[in-house]
Amino acid sequence: MKHTIFALASAQGRAGVSVIRTSGPQALSVAMQLTGKTLKPRQATYASLTHDGEVIDQAIIIAFLGLSSFTGEDSVEYQVHGSAAVLDRLYSIFDSLGFRLAEPGEFTRRALENGKLDLTQAEAIVDLVDAESEAQRRQALTQLDGGLKRQYEGWRQGLIDLLARIEVYIDFPDEDLPDSLQADILGRIATLHGELEAAIADSRRGRQVREGYRIVILGEPNAGKSSLFNALLKAEAAIVTPIAGTTRDIIEAQLRIGPYTVLLYDTAGLRETDEIVEAEGIRRARNKAEEADLRIWVVDGTRADIDIGDVRAEDLLVFNKADLAPAPDVSRETLAVSLTTAQGVDNLIATVERRVTAELSTRTFPAATRQRHIDRLSEARQELDAALARRMRVPELTAEHIRQAVNAFDALFGKYDVEGVLDVVFSTFCIGK
Structure with missing residues (x-):
């Protein structure tokens, strides 16, 4: 069973209010134990935090349950007075109850593992926290809202559709398949290849906005x-x-x-x-x-x-x-x-x-904001290069290049899905007819 984790979610140091975040299987039960109240999801509750008969602080507590939380598991946030004494006492109590101090990025990692977001959105959270300019804020929010995910997923689905069409050649080699199907496959590969080329070429702008124009x-x-x-x-x-x-x-x-x-x-x-x-x-x-x-x-x-x-x-x-x-x-x-x-x-x-504004301003941000994105897009493009070079002479090899291109996008998202290919095969072609 996963540990319940805790960490300070607000800035370090003395403050009027500090926020402690907890997440995991014990998060809700311990919060109700400390407050002596039944916590309603997404509703702020004012209560005294008490442990072993000792009042630790007066706080506002908000519970987020299961998949409705950021992490995809029970989570509770404590808004307490931001003194070192209060924080140290609560940390000690959480530790005695079996909680573990969260590792860097562990709340976001749990959200990723529980399907609440993908790797590109996880990266956007870091960018949003680090944003110092309006353009950085906008770009990070666009990415967090799934802007890159939707674009990447569109390319990935296009590759899976291509793979489904190529599978027809492999599974039914003796059938009288129309010549237009092969031309359509090669045309779709060429189109995707061109779109990836454009995205890679435009990736510099994403880096310039995120890191700063040098x-x-x-x-x-x-x-x-x-x-x-x-x-x-x-x-x-x-x-x-x-x-x-x-x-x-x-x-x-x-x-x-x-x-x-x-x-x-x-x-x-x-x-x-x-x-x-x-x-x-x-x-x-x-x-x-x-x-x-x-x-x-x-x-x-x-x-x-x-x-x-x-x-x-x-x-x-x-x-x-x-x-x-x-x-x-x-x-x-x-x-x-x-x-x-x-x-x-x-x-x-x-x-x-004028020069800076002309090079960076755009209504839609570029496809890649990090080197990791560029590397995976380049891998997919290289596989499409190889697929085009084969001209469908050996459909099995062309299909393998498309699979590797799909894998490059799965690496972007942090997942790997072969069953999705089979789903498309049976939904787009009447195989059994």
Whole structure:
């Protein structure tokens, strides 16, 4: 029999009210024992918590029974005064009654095991708790509400339907089956393959919303990178001096652009050097540049020997010191600013905001928000690649590739279901006729 578990559901530390959550076979009976009352499901009950004749606290208790609870088993929440003394005493009582302190995520894990949610929804709970921006909140709620589950389940059901059709070839090889059936199967495989390709290609946006959009500022020493870093943050976060090589390591800060979280990085100036510490900072800067969602190159516009060879087409190119010299013509879109006088800075900030908003805003969030999703979708896509390559020449092998694709989605949900294939076979084809 499962242990009854307990844990603090509210924040640690002294508080006006703390919430303790319990779940398991003894949760309800112990709650009634401590309160001396019959608890009605989903109804708040005010009572004194008493154990061995001692009043522990006055609390509000809410019971959730069986499948109507979050975990899918009897659960009780205690709203008590948030002092360390009250919590410690209740923990001691629960321990003496055979309860066990819950492991990290164990309430959600029990909900998963009891069929209350799937792995994608469990992940959404973590994302919702960690959400700091409006976009993160919306994305997590969409996922918790089953947005990804419905999309993934639609693809999975499409694969099972395909498998049912292929089984016709395997079970009835001597029947005069229409040629259109094979063409239909291959067409459906190609359609699903294309949809998975699109979902994988769009997965970057889900990561950017969940983890933060990464902007890396790059350029040579004394170009104005740290000044731009401070201008975007509207704070003196990075040290600015006329001495080349002042910034030796990566400086990270977080800012908000509309509903989105942005991670901004100032980096060491890029140049050839024999100085060990500076060289390490430059190596880290180049590595961070490869992880960037947006790279902003800052160039000293007064220099005659301007080198923009490392600047990519999608990067923002900013010529600094526009108050001293006009921006040179480099046959590509540039932004001219003076980080000393603030000339052009508002336009630069607006350009960055438009770029972030254009890349992240969408009415429907992407199919994948985590690497685990991308890996499983890629597995399914690879199996469909192999199935298309076989062109139904050996139906048994094509069916095996489709089964493996189904398994990839089952891994996403945390389940494995072969009986569902048989159900579809008998419901969509008149096998016995």
